[in-house]
Amino acid sequence: MTVDLGTIRRLVELTVDGEQVRVPEGSTILDACRAQDIETPTLCYAPNLTPVNACRVCVVELEGARTLVPSCARPVEDGMVVHTDSERVRHSRKMVLELLDSSVDLSQSGEDVDRWKDQYGVDAGRYGPPAAPAAAGERDARHAGHHEIPDGSTAATVAQPVKEDNDLYVRDYGRCIMCYKCVEACGTDAQNTFAIAVAGRGFDTRITTEFAVELPDSACVYCGNCIGVCPTGALKSVSEHELREAGQWDPDDETVTTTICSFCGVGCNLELHVQHNQIVNVTSPTDHSVTHGHLCIKGRFGFQHVQNLPEGS
């Protein structure tokens, strides 16, 4: 058989926003919501990663539970009564989005995030003007406990210069919401390379290499699976970064075509993102059984040979 039928699973019955829902045992509340076409915002969730409950934007109210629960991680149980649009839920989601929006540059996080901000009435401006960006490397050197109490005149931010230290991808941590997805993809969920990890505490928490060395000095193997899962544009290819910087990034022209990698015999599916007959990015479908969205350096970055053309052609 080609289709993986998996193990036989019992159906679990729960109530979501007053409707009876039946989903297979082992599903999450998020799965149940999606089965009902209830839009649930998510940032740190990805279908090919283990849930880490970092962003809390997918929270729902579960009757009998003291706290709001993250729908992406909580398995369904018989008889659960879930509210996805209560005042408590709406308020919590608004606060999550608002605090992120006040401290992180979400301008490349996609249309969904823009819509959620409108939908939940996010007003990041009420925290005051953003504080000045940190100098290069400053946030990487902060130690836990070395803080001065802010005077409240500005909104604290993670703004900092873009790290450009290799030919393939940049790290723009002023856009990082600390969703942990890149760490998971670099670690046990995909690549098992462990080049990056979470360092620091509190507002100084950051994603970094060992001793904050530059990527070429780290364990990084440039699979770019971190880019593939990044929801905010904090990690992006050099090609995308340079086109954006030059004002030539043109998503309206972009086509996405699925084909097969030209290198080894694994058969990874590649989604070629093409603008003006140039491949600008390569991703892989998360729902394909061959690699579940993950690639290696050749698949993600090894396409340039088809567009290295002689001058004038």
Add this chain to the structure above:
Amino acid sequence: MLAGIRHGAKLYTVDPRRTSSAQWADGWLGLDVGTDVALANAVGREIITTGLHNRAFIDRATTGFADYAATVEPYTLEWAERITQVPAGMIRELAHRYATADRAQLCWTLGITEHHNAADCVFALINLALLTGHVGRYGSGVCPLRGQNNVQGGGDMGAIPAKLPGGYDLEDDTERARFETAWGARIPPKPGRHLSQMFEAMETGQMRTLYCIGENPAESEADAAHARAMLSGLDHLVVQDIFRTATAELADVVLPAAADWCEYDGTVTSSERRVQRLRKALDPPGQARPDTHIICDLATRLGHAWGRPSAEQVWDELRSVSLKWHAGMSYQRLDELGGLQWPCPAEDHPGSTLLHERLWDTDPVRRGTPAPFTPVEHVPPVDELTEQFPIRLTTGRVLDSYNSGVQTGGYASPLRRREALCIDARDGARLGIADGERVLITSRRGSVEAPVRYDPTVRPGLAFITPHFTEQVDTNLLTNDAWDPKSGTAEFKATAIRIDKVRAEQASRAGRLAVAGE
């Protein structure tokens, strides 16, 4: 594989180098290059002598066990330790773990097949699978991990001298007649030449013309100086490629091809026999055109009006003749299902994730012909180590690069370092060669210069280099084109070399050799 380890799988790596896979493994068997059959036979003998072989499976589904057992009898652990340099205890551990595993797979790449006895190395592994019954069941099996995105598909399409598309034997008169009827043409019943035989035919003058599509033999063939001389001596060489390769430089005619994986449509077949769709994302540059368009136009010029079939029409023609494997794989199904694994004989067939399940059938009719053991003996590499050539050179790929580098040379990889001959620091000290020093590497076929890198993954007596950076080190000037009579594969993996400090007269000699090879 690492996900498997994380979920509790045991990994044993058999490799002369202590690769990153070996570093993750439960056990590393760092065998001497070219002793694969010796190791496999010793594992087989250990399994038999400790009674861990699967007697029920052997009796029911195989033939030739007695011959196999007799053949491996002399391959004791102690003898194998001497030949392979792998500690006897480690061979025993692998044998016991493999034999007693609930499910186990043997996966290999070119370390098994780029030898003068490539097919024997594969048979030695198949014998182990038959001995233990690790075949034809989910999670078990023997698996050559294909190094190219369509090396499986190329063979399946008939690009093997003895095969017709869909795996039919060329010498099967009934099947050949069926193809002849479908194609309206006579098919010669004798297999043509494989690549190694083609070069021999060029040498004897029997082959005067070559039409080379998407391959760079001037750099990728073993004993490249010889290959270049043969290609240069042809009356007519046509190269159809997406690059102006070193081979294209030798050509009389170059036909610029589109990069079919992203500039046209089609299919490729992965290691697991999964046929998947290629789709056009870019317009090809300049005059470059899809391979099938070029071939069809050539046929038209030669007086056969093949027209200009679409990729799907070409595929459907294959489906009409490949009845067992591909008949059920319409483009629509390939699109909807994200690929299908052959055999897929009908449009309502789900494809096959598993081969050889029949061996487990209790009904003897459905079980069919038993699988034969193929006893094989250890034969050392052709390129002997001698006082003059005392070091074993083996070649292989690194993560970010690929073959002769014409594709991967096109992108900037931060992992890339200058090409270097990787040797053990103790060999360096013994030869008085410092880390980073340029040396002259000489084999029985040629010499090249390269810097040395001390590398903890190789051990004394072993050296490693890649074929990726011919502009820095023309590696295949060294390698041996002695080839396996059963598979036609050359022995890239085992070259005897000498490493000398670079002296002025040697440097100029190497230069002359390189020029002669062009």
